[in-house]
Amino acid sequence: MNMELEFSSRPRRPGSLIWSEDNIAALVTPSTLHIFTPTLGGILDLSKVKFLKTAATPLSIENDSPPWKLKLNVANMRNAVSTGTIDFLAAAWSPTGCTQRKGCMLACITSRHSVFIYTSGISHMNRQWEKSIVLDKTIATHWKAGTEVDPDMADKLETASLAWSPKIFTNGIGSLLALGNKAGSITLWKVTDPNDIQCVSSWDIPSRNWVTRLSWSPWIIEGDHYTSILAFATAEGIVGARKVKFHSSSPLASIQVSEDLIDCSGQGLHPCLILRWQPRLIGAAETSCLLAFNRGNRLNVWDPETNKVLVWRRPIAKTISEISWDTTSNKLFIFFMDGKHCVLCVNEDDLTIDEDLVDFVNQSIISRCHVQTMTNIKQEDGDADIAADDAEDESSSGVGSKLQLHIISGDRSAEGMHIATVYCVTSPFQMEFQRERYESCTLVLSKVHRDTDEATKDLLLGRLMSQLTVSGICLQKNPASYLWDILVLLGDSFVKRQDGTLFQELVKSEYIELSKESKAKEAFSKAEAIRTTQTTLKERLEWAIFEKPEFGVDRFVVYVWNQFKDLPILESIKDQLQEAALAAEQKIQRHVLKSILQLFDEQQSLSGTGTRVLNEQDQLLLQLLSNSVLLFHKEDTDLVSLAEKVQRVIRSKRQGSGKTASESGQVQEICPACDAEIEHENDSKATCSNNHSWQRCSVTSLLISDFHPRTCLGCSRKSLQALEPEVPDSSSSEAIEPSWLDAVLRACSVCCYCGGRFFNVLWRKGK
Incomplete structure (x- = not known):
């Protein structure tokens, strides 16, 4: 059983489809933040695959917040060419139990690099999701910004990435929100109490460039402390990580941040788009998890215990669009932007393709996507000759349709029963002239069926x-x-x-x-x-x-x-x-x-x-x-x-x-x-x-x-x-x-x- 929803605009970044621990899915598109709740029915494998749809109100120029309303400042001049609407760029769910009703909070970044936090109203399953916190003013106060903002200060005020820490159970803290800005600074914020928002820690990374990605590892137990490794990626392709250590009884009193754990001296030709920590495995509460990240079509897996980085590259392949860890073993599901995919086994010294696990849950989704009938693509009369030539080329080369399926983002639900995949369709011909026909995307919700020994x-x-x-x-x-x-x-x-x-x-x-x-x-x-x-x-x-x-x-x-x-x-x-x-x-x-x-x-x-x-x-x-x-x-x-x-x-x-x-x-x-x-x-x-x-x-x-x-x-x-x-x-x-x-x-x-x-x-x- 599958359900498909089509949207007029597609996400701009990988990882735009995210599931919360409360089994709520959010899809970040430029104009709208879509929020869905799958119906579970309380019975495993017997409930229908269905979404209850809700959405936050699309942002507009009137909803913008300081410091962009300051006149004649440099930050405002940077965005002078922007349109009259503000787009969503990225979002992240907090752990469950962070709101007064024990639900999740949804933090998002806009195209003006503002940080908004959404919470549900009476129930996390209704349509009353509202913008409850705007962090811009608090961030400006933290960096001591004045009425006139110079370029260096503007870089500090503009947020480029965000991530929630694992659940903190002590003192009602819930979780900390990590923010990375354009000046190479990372700050940790306590935002679960709207009346007590504070920055609890901050530091600068060596590159002093945009922090484009952030990701927390699961908790590591070290005596009386809980430790999580915060991985980050910059606009110039550098990937780094630092240990953030919290005391078990008073987490915010003395936060210890280590030096960089990964060598940040080298730059990559391609920026890192995805950071994925391995889920916690049994008996590993006192050991670190593996980190998978990409640079173009190259996959890197870093082991914090040995500080070893394994690299794998698929020849003649496009950029990696999504990475997903298996929950039971050291295996990775890799999606490429051209619709191809593979399964990798993480060994001690190398990464190898798992030939026995090629047909995993997403394979059935891809095989059922008949792109020619699912996309309303029309050819003009004058294009018939071009299409005929293309058809001859296809028949001579043994290749099927020129239309290509691209996996934009995908994620499995917290309960493990559903997997959602966002894909789009492109064509190599007339792409520049008929781009508006290919700006839509489709979300597929499917059940997970899997045999276990x-x-x-x-x-x-x-x-x-x-x-x-x-x-x-x-x-x-x-x-x-x-x-x-x-x-x-x-x-x-x-x-x-x-x-x-x-x-x-x-x-x-x-x-x-x-x-x-x-x-x-x-x-x-x-x-x-x-x-x-x-x-x-x-x-x-x-x-x-x-x-x-x-x-x-x-x-x-x-x-x-x-x-x-x-x-x-x-x-x-x-x-x-x-x-x-x-x-x-x-x-x-x-x-x-x-x-x-x-x-x-x-x-x-x-x-x-x-x-x-x-x-x-x-x-x-x-x-x-x-x-x-x-x-x-x-x-x-x-x-x-x-x-x-x-x-x-x-x-x-x-x-x-x-x-x-x-x-x-x-x-x-x-x-x-x-x-x-x-x-x-x-x-x-x-x-x-x-x-x-x-x-x-x-x-x-x-x-x-x-x-x-x-x-x-x-x-x-x-x-x-x-x-x-x-x-x-x-x-x-x-x-x-x-x-x-x-x-x-x-x-x-x-x-x-x-x-x-x-x-x-x-x-x-x-x-």
């Missing part, structure tokens, strides 16, 4: 477990960001393995036991120790619910079950999956209940009972949660004792007639349709005496009735959305506590059970 499956299984046990890093809140790739490739094994041993390996592996022991707990203790006490209620709840490492394994089990429950697998294996998932769900539910009730108890102990007033919604919330413990988790004596204590506090705070709960603690809810009482007999649904049925929120157990809920992409659980921000009533003399309901819903920005993201998010009106 037992050795590869064991490798993937080991890598999966290593993701759960990386030393010093707490588990991510969204396991889907790194599990999709592995789950897709393991999909066949659930069908083929008759004894179900793979699942037993997944949930009972010694790697999972390690995640519950010293390393993960030590990392959690360190992170908890450096956490400041001046945090909001929402932040404390988020920390309590998500950051404990032992529950990452349970969320993974729930995630696996929801991905494989509808596949045609053996019933015995499905029963094992379901049994383990139900146990994990129960454990997670108790953990969420305990986290909320325990924090409420701590807050009351600090402030003193009876000193503040809880609103009716918060009373109902806490009564429902404590009642869930008393009804469905009686075996946990500590949790039952905590729930009884919270109920006593609520009863002492309750004012009026006590409509929220009876003296026995039994919750009395009202049916939204008929005002009949509803008894709390089930945590997932409720039915009144008149047979009106309602779903319950998976987090708060409240009824979902008069507003649209959030739905988890991974397990389809429903959850309420937070209230709209309200202006506090200054006329009231009573001290009202922050809304617990609002804090709980905001803290659960991703699913508590599987870590999946929510969609169909709408704001809920306050009463």
Whole structure:
């Protein structure tokens, strides 16, 4: 199954098609920044190949920003010949979890060399992507630019490249944005908090020329530090790299930048267009990954461990247009601008063509591209003779159509299930006179189908477990960001393995036991120790619910079950999956209940009972949660004792007639349709005496009735959305506590059970 979209303009640079960790694709064309979301359907290999399209507003001259609005400056004179529109040149996705809603940020560079950052509105899957940050003014302040800009200062202000660092889990930093300018300077910026944008480090490269490409390597663990190698390329063909070292507890306090790791003295005849780091392989958390880069039609692979550069060149080939690493081995997929491609094996001393892996996933895309019928190319009457001569030349030489397929850019999604390729069609004849006919491009979205042997499956299984046990890093809140790739490739094994041993390996592996022991707990203790006490209620709840490492394994089990429950697998294996998932769900539910009730108890102990007033919604919330413990988790004596204590506090705070709960603690809810009482007999649904049925929120157990809920992409659980921000009533003399309901819903920005993201998010009106 494939989907094709045609665009009137084509990207200008390689790497213009990029996927985020949230499985959102962005295509950078000169006039528009296109943003797509593939529909996953929650079931591997059963969902349709389809895009939900959204786009940022095209930039225009009115949207431009300082310093280009300064009159009579040199930078403005440079761009005096530009058209009335501003074009997009390049873009990059941040890691997941960098925004307030735990999504990704999209940074882009315009033809005026400005830096804009886009974030989503209510949901990362809707059309409300907006330009939230403009860095030009901050960059000008950093370089101390005045009202008049000389040529040297203009080079510093004009950004030519950008790249996001790997995810930084400490102190809510998220990621750092590296910017390269025309003066040969590289700066690192903290931009995840719009109210606290700062440059944390900067340095100059020896060439003092345009920095045209930037790329970060995966994390390397070196004792108490996390290190990433930042590779860069200049306009004169120089490729360099420097180690950037961060301390694990305070990453921004003392950033260490090494000297150049690659010899930058030589220049190339061709500029470097692509920098691609190898994905992290199993057991390689303490070793460096390989870097692949091109110079024209030459491929270079640099090993940071040995500082050796391997070079490979395909004779009589055009420039390399795209490079992609295999995720399971030291192999490279290479695309050339003339549509040709090959697979290379990276050996210790050389690069060789892999003859057995020629027909990889993109080959099927190329073979189905019938360019003569897919491009609406017309020949004028006067061109018939030329076309006939061309046809004779083709028949005599044994060559097919003169039309050529060019791969502009390509990338595979974070979940590994989709691959998108952007191609265009050109012709050697009449190209200069009919260029407008060939300015379009086509995007093809395809499924990845790939066979894996037992050795590869064991490798993937080991890598999966290593993701759960990386030393010093707490588990991510969204396991889907790194599990999709592995789950897709393991999909066949659930069908083929008759004894179900793979699942037993997944949930009972010694790697999972390690995640519950010293390393993960030590990392959690360190992170908890450096956490400041001046945090909001929402932040404390988020920390309590998500950051404990032992529950990452349970969320993974729930995630696996929801991905494989509808596949045609053996019933015995499905029963094992379901049994383990139900146990994990129960454990997670108790953990969420305990986290909320325990924090409420701590807050009351600090402030003193009876000193503040809880609103009716918060009373109902806490009564429902404590009642869930008393009804469905009686075996946990500590949790039952905590729930009884919270109920006593609520009863002492309750004012009026006590409509929220009876003296026995039994919750009395009202049916939204008929005002009949509803008894709390089930945590997932409720039915009144008149047979009106309602779903319950998976987090708060409240009824979902008069507003649209959030739905988890991974397990389809429903959850309420937070209230709209309200202006506090200054006329009231009573001290009202922050809304617990609002804090709980905001803290659960991703699913508590599987870590999946929510969609169909709408704001809920306050009463």
